[in-house]
Amino acid sequence: MSTTFAKRVAAADWAAVAAEVDDLGCALLPKLVTDKEAAAVTRLYQDVSRFRATVDMKRYRFGEGEYRYFAEPFPEVVGGLREALYPRLLPIAQEWWNRLGRDAEWPDTLGEWLDVCHRAGQTRPTPILLRYEQGDWNALHRDLYGEKVFPLQVVINLSQPGVDHTGGEFLLVEQRPRAQSRGTSVLIPHGHGLVFTTRDRPVKSTRGWSASPVRHGVSTIKSGVRFTLGLVFHDAT
Numbered sequence: 001m002s003t004t005f006a007k008r009v010a011a012a013d014w015a016a017v018a019a020e021v022d023d024l025g026c027a028l029l030p031k032l033v034t035d036k037e038a039a040a041v042t043r044l045y046q047d048v049s050r051f052r053a054t055v056d057m058k059r060y061r062f063g064e065g066e067y068r069y070f071a072e073p074f075p076e077v078v079g080g081l082r083e084a085l086y087p088r089l090l091p092i093a094q095e096w097w098n099r100l101g102r103d104a105e106w107p108d109t110l111g112e113w114l115d116v117c118h119r120a121g122q123t124r125p126t127p128i129l130l131r132y133e134q135g136d137w138n139a140l141h142r143d144l145y146g147e148k149v150f151p152l153q154v155v156i157n158l159s160q161p162g163v164d165h166t167g168g169e170f171l172l173v174e175q176r177p178r179a180q181s182r183g184t185s186v187l188i189p190h191g192h193g194l195v196f197t198t199r200d201r202p203v204k205s206t207r208g209w210s211a212s213p214v215r216h217g218v219s220t221i222k223s224g225v226r227f228t229l230g231l232v233f234h235d236a237t
């Protein structure tokens, strides 16, 4: 079964993905979940036993909408994709830290990296299922949960833009050194992933590489409902 997810992830042109992430801070991935899987994961939202916590985004001023943190054991597609994506994102992360003169501490497999997180006290799982209804939105933010950070993450649109929802564009804002910020918006196709910068990334200037902080969010859902699966690669305190 894990080979299924590895194959889907391998279908991306990873050299092109790396180049685009270097250019824009984010890049679309191929279809990572089938329509059937997307519907099944969406349906899980109602089964509270599959989750460890629910967050009302308005209450924390995170925007409006709701999300739930998956509890272990994860649905196969969640665990399988997270594991298959990690080794593909790893060389990009390593190259970024190399450019920034930082120590790249991530081991070769997700399991080993999560052990590192756990030893540092970041023991709680971070995959989330988000639900946005009409009028909901996600404020620009960064998913940092402690000192241990993996610099890239993936979000998958379980809904079909233009059919299940209008609006609800993924937003990315990059703070450039000594300049105004740059914004990018992406309408993520049904079942596709988007890889994006979690905290900061190297940007080249005349003075060499410097780290540009990046934030992400979601524009207001104009109509319908939008469910997404968020895969962060570090665990939480």
Ligand SMILES: O=C(O)CCC(=O)C(=O)O
Binding pocket: 130, 138, 143, 154, 155, 170, 216, 217, 218, 228, 229, 230, 231
């Ligand atoms: O719903 C989205 O597109 C983004 C959700 C999010 O903040 C995340 O995946 O970290």
Ligand SMILES: [Fe+2]
Binding pocket: 141, 142, 143, 216, 230
């Ligand atoms: Fe996020």
